[in-house]
Amino acid sequence: GIEEVNIECAALIKDQFILGNRGNTGNPKNHIVITESDFWQRQYEVNISLSELELPSNSETFIGISELCYVAAHDLLLFTLSSEFTSNSFEDGAIGDSYIGWVNSISQKINQPHLQLAGMINLSKVAAEFKGEKIEGLCVEPGSGNEFIAHLISDDDQGQSKLFKLKIQID
Numbered sequence: 001g002i003e004e005v006n007i008e009c010a011a012l013i014k015d016q017f018i019l020g021n022r023g024n025t026g027n028p029k030n031h032i033v034i035t036e037s038d039f040w041q042r043q044y045e046v047n048i049s050l051s052e053l054e055l056p057s058n059s060e061t062f063i064g065i066s067e068l069c070y071v072a073a074h075d076l077l078l079f080t081l082s083s084e085f086t087s088n089s090f091e092d093g094a095i096g097d098s099y100i101g102w103v104n105s106i107s108q109k110i111n112q113p114h115l116q117l118a119g120m121i122n123l124s125k126v127a128a129e130f131k132g133e134k135i136e137g138l139c140v141e142p143g144s145g146n147e148f149i150a151h152l153i154s155d156d157d158q159g160q161s162k163l164f165k166l167k168i169q170i171d
Helices: none
Strands: 007-013 016-021 030-036 049-054 063-071 076-085 094-104 114-116 119-122 134-142 147-155 161-169
Touching: 016 063, 076 134, 094 134
Parallel strands: 007 063, 049 114, 063 134
Antiparallel strands: 007 016, 016 030, 030 049, 063 076, 076 094, 094 119, 134 147, 147 161
């Protein structure tokens, strides 16, 4: 069900192993591949399913998945996404904006054929430092209550990488 394979990320949600397949302007669909956590030991026996990631339609450019992070304490799946102007899975293109998206109660929704983000934030609109940065890595550390700290890593069109640290609050 995936026309062009471009696996960008992976995460574990309880006993499920998920992979993020990034689309592009020539194949504008992002997919989540869902299988079992022991996939590597039983590759020919495990079930594999797909879920198409549905993004809010507030952008005129294609936005592709670049990272996944499961926050077990909140049953929350975080996504990093970015616009990059490329029509295939093997060439880099000009970097646009980067985003953080999320799905609440993910363990109850992961096996649906279409997975819709609960929300998505354009990081370039949050802080000017994100302009021209393609966020490609994300991990979290616990905070207090409904807050946590997100650590992000990016690269830009000049080959530079940057680290970012954000406080995120879940309502």
